[in-house]
Amino acid sequence: MRRLVFIPVCFVALLVPVVVLAGGGQGGFDGVVRTIETRYHVRATRIPFVGLISFVSRKATHGGVSNLHVAEFEYFSPAMDGDELTQLVETKLGSGWERVIRETSRNGANQTLIFMHPEGARMGLFVFDADGHDLNVVEVSVDPDHLNETVNRYDHHGHDWDVDESN
Amino acid sequence: MKDRRLHLAVGLVLVAAATLVSAAQAQNAPAQNSPLPLPPAVEKELAARASNVTEVTLGKNMLGFAAKFMNDKDEDEVATRKLIEGLDGIYVREYEFDKDGQYSMEDLQKLRQYFETSEWSPIVRSRERRTGETTDVLVKMVNGETRGMFVLSAEPRELTIVLILGPVRMEDLGKLKGLGGLGALGDVERDVHSKDKDKDKTTDKEKEKDKTKGGTE
Numbered sequence: 001m002r003r004l005v006f007i008p009v010c011f012v013a014l015l016v017p018v019v020v021l022a023g024g025g026q027g028g029f030d031g032v033v034r035t036i037e038t039r040y041h042v043r044a045t046r047i048p049f050v051g052l053i054s055f056v057s058r059k060a061t062h063g064g065v066s067n068l069h070v071a072e073f074e075y076f077s078p079a080m081d082g083d084e085l086t087q088l089v090e091t092k093l094g095s096g097w098e099r100v101i102r103e104t105s106r107n108g109a110n111q112t113l114i115f116m117h118p119e120g121a122r123m124g125l126f127v128f129d130a131d132g133h134d135l136n137v138v139e140v141s142v143d144p145d146h147l148n149e150t151v152n153r154y155d156h157h158g159h160d161w162d163v164d165e166s167n
Numbered sequence: 168m169k170d171r172r173l174h175l176a177v178g179l180v181l182v183a184a185a186t187l188v189s190a191a192q193a194q195n196a197p198a199q200n201s202p203l204p205l206p207p208a209v210e211k212e213l214a215a216r217a218s219n220v221t222e223v224t225l226g227k228n229m230l231g232f233a234a235k236f237m238n239d240k241d242e243d244e245v246a247t248r249k250l251i252e253g254l255d256g257i258y259v260r261e262y263e264f265d266k267d268g269q270y271s272m273e274d275l276q277k278l279r280q281y282f283e284t285s286e287w288s289p290i291v292r293s294r295e296r297r298t299g300e301t302t303d304v305l306v307k308m309v310n311g312e313t314r315g316m317f318v319l320s321a322e323p324r325e326l327t328i329v330l331i332l333g334p335v336r337m338e339d340l341g342k343l344k345g346l347g348g349l350g351a352l353g354d355v356e357r358d359v360h361s362k363d364k365d366k367d368k369t370t371d372k373e374k375e376k377d378k379t380k381g382g383t384e
């Protein structure tokens with residue numbers, strides 16, 4: 001009889017952490033997007049072929065930009081409390097991500113959060129930007145050395161163009 | 168006896184479950200609260216009254232990584248890179264207000280008081296009665312070296328706080344103005360230089376006075 005009581009108690013006790021980990025515990029980009037959807041009752045617009053775009057950008061920049069994630073919320077109308085939002089995003093991103101820029105307006109219409117996360121030689125960037133009725137969430141991993149090379153290449157082109165213009 | 172064992176076993180299982188739950192929650196704990204070494208109450212009060220708040224927080228790790236984005240072939244950027252790599256942190260807070268009088272002189276005094284220690288000394292203090300603008304620049308001196316800088320710039324509808332921790336040279340300040348939110352540093356550098364020039368002018372005048380005095384005596 002006692003065994004019959006003991007087994008269900010153990011089962012329930014072990015089920016609780018499993019549910020917690022599987023449900024609200026999901027972190028990172030997906031965790032943030034899902035939490036925004038739940039908290040503000042909105043749905044993110046799925047951008048087709050983001051995986052392919054991420055792959056192409058990785059190849060095009062020689063590894064300078066990779067791991068691209070984008071979520072777009074159109075016609076976003078709920079007012080956001082800046083402090084609550086920051087807390088929410090920080091909690092979902094978890095430790096390791098440092099907030100470097102935060103811009104918030106009292107009326108809640110404009111919110112910008114930029115987080116950085118060192119990943120060895122690379123840097124993870126997480127950008128949350130709400131402007132009026134548009135809300136965008138982007139995560140990307142960048143390699144400063146490769147990215148610098150690419151930027152410099154275009155920078156030189158830009159200078160050449162400036163010289164041509166002045167002539 | 169069997170009852171006690173059963174209770175013990177159930178208790179252990181529950182404790183294990185609670186530990187797992189709290190570990191899962193700890194993993195998702197917020198990354199940071201307020202890294203700016205300022206009284207949090209003042210920050211909160213100002214933020215609550217402001218219509219727009221901008222915060223830039225760059226710790227040592229982030230600065231080290233940001234430095235990697237500097238171009239090695241450009242002399243200016245190499246110098247900026249060296250400067251950034253040596254710093255311990257850059258913190259900027261910008262508060263914009265809808266109308267005048269959203270912050271008081273007491274609020275400013277609270278911020279200044281926080282830095283009124285023996286290590287921090289004021290180098291620029293300007294007050295414009297007509298526009299109501301005030302600027303305070305304090306530097307942290309450790310063994311004769313500048314180890315930090317605090318800039319408090321207040322306009323009737325805007326309040327900017329810049330805190331730089333680490334070795335800072337006045338002549339390098341202008342190099343940081345390209346970083347987000349640090350545009351005011353170019354003005355600080357100019358203020359400091361103009362202050363030095365004024366000092367030079369006054370000392371020159373004093374020297375001339377001494378000469379003329381010496382000549383007449």
